[in-house]
Amino acid sequence: MFYFLFLWQTTNNMSVLNDELDYQILKLLQKDGRMSFTEISKEINVAVSTIRHRYINLIEDGTIKIIGRVDPNKIGFNAYASILISVKPKTYMNTIFEELTKLPEISFLALVSGSFDIEADVMCRDMEHLNVLLADKIHVLEGVFDTKTNMYMKIYKVAQPDLELARLSSMPKQ
Amino acid sequence: MFYFLFLWQTTNNMSVLNDELDYQILKLLQKDGRMSFTEISKEINVAVSTIRHRYINLIEDGTIKIIGRVDPNKIGFNAYASILISVKPKTYMNTIFEELTKLPEISFLALVSGSFDIEADVMCRDMEHLNVLLADKIHVLEGVFDTKTNMYMKIYKVAQPDLELARLSSMPKQ
DNA sequence: AATTTATTTACAAAAAACGTATTAAAAAAT
DNA sequence: ATTTTTTAATACGTTTTTTGTAAATAAATT
Numbered sequence: 001m002f003y004f005l006f007l008w009q010t011t012n013n014m015s016v017l018n019d020e021l022d023y024q025i026l027k028l029l030q031k032d033g034r035m036s037f038t039e040i041s042k043e044i045n046v047a048v049s050t051i052r053h054r055y056i057n058l059i060e061d062g063t064i065k066i067i068g069r070v071d072p073n074k075i076g077f078n079a080y081a082s083i084l085i086s087v088k089p090k091t092y093m094n095t096i097f098e099e100l101t102k103l104p105e106i107s108f109l110a111l112v113s114g115s116f117d118i119e120a121d122v123m124c125r126d127m128e129h130l131n132v133l134l135a136d137k138i139h140v141l142e143g144v145f146d147t148k149t150n151m152y153m154k155i156y157k158v159a160q161p162d163l164e165l166a167r168l169s170s171m172p173k174q
Numbered sequence: 175m176f177y178f179l180f181l182w183q184t185t186n187n188m189s190v191l192n193d194e195l196d197y198q199i200l201k202l203l204q205k206d207g208r209m210s211f212t213e214i215s216k217e218i219n220v221a222v223s224t225i226r227h228r229y230i231n232l233i234e235d236g237t238i239k240i241i242g243r244v245d246p247n248k249i250g251f252n253a254y255a256s257i258l259i260s261v262k263p264k265t266y267m268n269t270i271f272e273e274l275t276k277l278p279e280i281s282f283l284a285l286v287s288g289s290f291d292i293e294a295d296v297m298c299r300d301m302e303h304l305n306v307l308l309a310d311k312i313h314v315l316e317g318v319f320d321t322k323t324n325m326y327m328k329i330y331k332v333a334q335p336d337l338e339l340a341r342l343s344s345m346p347k348q
Numbered sequence: 349a350a351t352t353t354a355t356t357t358a359c360a361a362a363a364a365a366c367g368t369a370t371t372a373a374a375a376a377a378t
Numbered sequence: 379a380t381t382t383t384t385t386a387a388t389a390c391g392t393t394t395t396t397t398g399t400a401a402a403t404a405a406a407t408t
Contacts, residue, residue, distance in 0.1 A: 026249075029242030033207045036396095038364055047388050052365080054386095063248040067241065067334070068203030074237040075200075075340040082286070082293070097330050104336035112256070114324035119256070123335045125342070150288035156271050160241070161297045162278035166249040168299070210365095212395060221357050226396080228355095 021046065025054055026064055027163050033066040072123050079124040080155070083138065084116035084148040092143020093117065099141055105133055116148065195220065199228055200238055201337050207240040246297050253298040254329070257312065258290035258322040266317020267291065273315055279307055290322065 024044045028035055037055065041048040058064045072080060087093055093111075100109055100120055108121035120138075124130040130149075138144060198218045202209055211229065215222040232238045246254065261267050267285075274283055274294055282295035294312075298304040304323075312318060 026242065026244055030244055031241070033240035033242045036364060048364085049389070050387050053388095061248070062245055064242045064244050066207035067205070067243050068200065068207045068238045069241050069243075070200055070204055070238050070335055070337070071236055072335045074235070075335060075337065077335050077340060101331050104333075104339055106331060107333050107335065109329070109331035110326045111328040111330070112324050112326055114322075119326070123339075125339065148288075150286050152284045152286055152293070154285040155283070156285070157275050157280060157283035159278075159281050161244055161246045161249060161251050161281065163244070163249065165278055165297075165299065166251065210395060222395085223358070224356050227357095 021050075022054060022058065022063075023163055023167055025051060025058065029055075029064060029066065030160050030163070033068075076125055077123040079126050079130045080152040081122050081124070081130055082150050082152065083120045083122060083134070084112075084150075085118040085120065085138070085144055086115070086146040087117045087143050088145035089143065090117070092141075096141055096143050100138075103133070103137055105129075116146075121152075195224075196228060196232065196237075197337055197341055199225060200232065203229075203238060203240065204334050204337070207242075250299055251297040253300050253304045254326040255296050255298070255304055256324050256326065257294045257296060257308070258286075258324075259292040259294065259312070259318055260289070260320040261291045261317050262319035263317065264291070266315075270315055270317050274312075277307070277311055279303075290320075295326075 021044070025040060028040050028043060037048050037051045041051045044051075059066075085096070087096055096118065097109070097111075100106055100118070103120075103122075105122040105124055106120050107123050108119070110119050111117065112119045122130065122133060124133060134147065134149065138147065195218070199214060202214050202217060211222050211225045215225045218225075233240075259270070261270055270292065271283070271285075274280055274292070277294075277296075279296040279298055280294050281297050282293070284293050285291065286293045296304065296307060298307060308321065308323065312321065
């Protein structure tokens with residue numbers, strides 16, 4: 001009977017630590033995607049092999065992806081804009097999304113609520129480039145009824161989802 | 175005389191390959207931030223030490239940053255929204271940016287052209303969370319005159335700046 | 349042409365990753 | 379309640395990679 005209680009306790013602790021461990025790994029990699037498994041394991045006192053296993057799982061289920069984030073300004077993109085698109089008739093939505101996805105200038109593409117249907121954020125070299133993109137690649141698409149373009153004039157913050165906020169909820173894994 | 179010509183040729187090739195080399199490194203790291211220097215060097219036929227030097231420079235001047243990009247949905251963020259803010263009087267702009275930058279829910283914050291002044295994209299757990307954020311953290315700020323919130327209902331694309339497009343211009347390093 | 353500066357490269361020591369095997373724990377079945 | 383199955387954590391030796399330093403080469407400056 002006493003033995004049973006003991007087992008229950010370890011089980012409980014482990015299942016809490018499980019998710020907590022993933023959070024800690026994610027948090028460290030979020031800041032520095034090249035941090036070695038060895039360093040991570042030292043930081044949170046778990047065996048290197050465990051970190052590696054967890055890492056592989058997190059990568060495979062798409063929870064995290066390690067990427068090099070390139071600063072657009074440094075490589076010559078000086079016109080960052082938000083293009084809102086109104087589609088009429090709405091039956092064109094799917095084909096428009098398909099076509100827009102292909103455009104290399106588009107860095108973010110989503111279906112939005114509000115008076116427009118689609119938001120497409122684009123990174124262009126300059127106003128000329130943006131202008132040509134709009135005229136030759138977007139306005140020509142069948143179903144594009146109206147657009148509204150606004151420039152991002154100064155960027156104050158670009159951040160990752162805050163894991164501390166996520167931890168408050170019960171971590172529903174997809 | 176013949177020797178001199180030979181030298182000139184190598185020089186010329188090298189200087190073209192210089193910027194091209196940075197592009198190639200950036201392109202590979204953009205896709206896989208954990209790719210080893212060894213692997214990169216094999217891919218583009220340059221000594222490992224060269225790749226490493228270039229890498230260190232690219233990191234130090236902020237051209238690229240290796241980060242773990244966490245999928246918001248996988249960790250329980252189900253309300254992704256765009257909040258447009260109108261500021262009156264405009265003298266409050268600076269303090270509002272300062273305050274907004276602190277909010278952990280905000281993943282993107284920028285000064286925008288158009289009928290509103292500020293765009294703040296937020297990642298919240300759910301509608302309740304978003305609602306509380308708006309009411310208790312944003313609407314209460316002095317100078318926030320009006321806001322307009324739209325939900326990102328489905329995300330079709332999240333991409334990095336396209337290096338092929340950048341290569342077309344003359345790579346002005348900042 | 350000489351000097352300075354920057355870039356590329358080579359190499360050896362240290363550190364890290366990988367593959368595999370082992371151990372331990374949790375869940376499921378009996 | 380015990381056994382079996384499945385899943386997760388860990389240890390360890392080998393291979394690979396990174397790191398620090400020094401040398402060679404090229405470019406820019408004088």
